[in-house]
Amino acid sequence: MNSTTAPGNLFASSEIGVAAAPTTPMIKLTDIEKVYQTKTIETVALNRVNLTINKGEFVSIMGPSGCGKSTLLSIMGLLDEPSSGQVEIAGRPVTSYSDKELAHLRNQKIGFVFQSYHLINDLSVLDNVELPLLYRSSVSGKERRQRAHAALDKVGLSARTNHFPSQLSGGQRQRVAIARALAGNPELILADEPTGNLDSVMGEEIMDLLLGLNRNDGVTIIMVTHDEQQALKTERVIRFFDGSQVS
Numbered sequence: 748m749n750s751t752t753a754p755g756n757l758f759a760s761s762e763i764g765v766a767a768a769p770t771t772p773m774i775k776l777t778d779i780e781k782v783y784q785t786k787t788i789e790t791v792a793l794n795r796v797n798l799t800i801n802k803g804e805f806v807s808i809m810g811p812s813g814c815g816k817s818t819l820l821s822i823m824g825l826l827d828e829p830s831s832g833q834v835e836i837a838g839r840p841v842t843s844y845s846d847k848e849l850a851h852l853r854n855q856k857i858g859f860v861f862q863s864y865h866l867i868n869d870l871s872v873l874d875n876v877e878l879p880l881l882y883r884s885s886v887s888g889k890e891r892r893q894r895a896h897a898a899l900d901k902v903g904l905s906a907r908t909n910h911f912p913s914q915l916s917g918g919q920r921q922r923v924a925i926a927r928a929l930a931g932n933p934e935l936i937l938a939d940e941p942t943g944n945l946d947s948v949m950g951e952e953i954m955d956l957l958l959g960l961n962r963n964d965g966v967t968i969i970m971v972t973h974d975e976q977q978a979l980k981t982e983r984v985i986r987f988f989d990g991s992q993v994s
Contacts, residue, residue, distance in 0.1 A: 858928025
């Protein structure tokens, strides 16, 4: 395989810590539609979306509740499939990937951050951050622990490794969620309302952390948000209404 098709090199033109050329497409969506059907109703979640996200960008996606933002994020994160249209990753259509390649791509190249954190309460902070790395057979237990410690240090929680999620504030839980995403050295972070459950002070701290990851480490970030002030700090704001891109 060449560098554009080998599972370990699906984003081969950039590495974490090196800002990628802003004109190199990471994700390209062409005529994406997503329709949910029941026996009595058809709901169009996304309507002919055409969108390109370049490597190294920090992009916000905004719109009212129910306009298709989270559906779009799930499709870009390869967690869901469109009803029609084409998704390309690093210039290659997703339909050409094997199931194994798709799983490899999600696990090794994409980090997810959710509004409600999705931490496991019975696991320590350190174990929560290590968890995604358990699915990488090439990563030893020692390396998993080292990566988790490094990620927690990066988000300022190195003193909280043995705490449990219930012992943390909302802002600290979100930092753990970001550390969990970072432990896998992703080139793309998809953040769904990462400041939505936080007060303004904690929200600013999380936003500053994400901005630093983008500007200093070259991580591409796509963030769904309702917060206009936070969105305007990013390079580009993409707006949706009733499943259609309006700007």
